[in-house]
Amino acid sequence: MKAVSHIPDIFYAQLKNYLKCTNMELGMLINFGTPSLIYKRIINLK
Template sequence: MNVHSSLGTGFLEAVYSEVLEIEFKKNNIPFEKEKKLEIFFNGEKLNKTYRVDFLCFNEIIIELKSVSFLHDNFSKQLQNYLKATNKKLGILINFGEKSLKYKRIINL
């Protein structure tokens, strides 16, 4: 990804988020940044909301990290976001490693 190859590692997540926002705009990718999503339990809307880093195409949750290792908890967190918000696809992106790492999470 252009963002990782241009910046490399070592920046805060907020920096990668801002640069990714620029790239989304440049490539005409519809998105909402720091989007609050409603949470449902057995079809009933809860008062609590989740705030995701990006919601693209109104369907894909993008979660960013800038850590040296993608722990399983990050994948589980994204899986919970997908289940609770009834979204089908999430992408976990880590800018903190030497090579860009990403993981596609599907809510079945």
């Protein structure tokens, strides 16, 4: 979970790396730093 004004590309890369290292299929970036909730689902393609 992140609380920032926007989600930079480095957060996507970080999550993709975590998914690859843990062999998980799905991750989510959740941002509470904006007036409305923003979330992105990231799928680890093997």
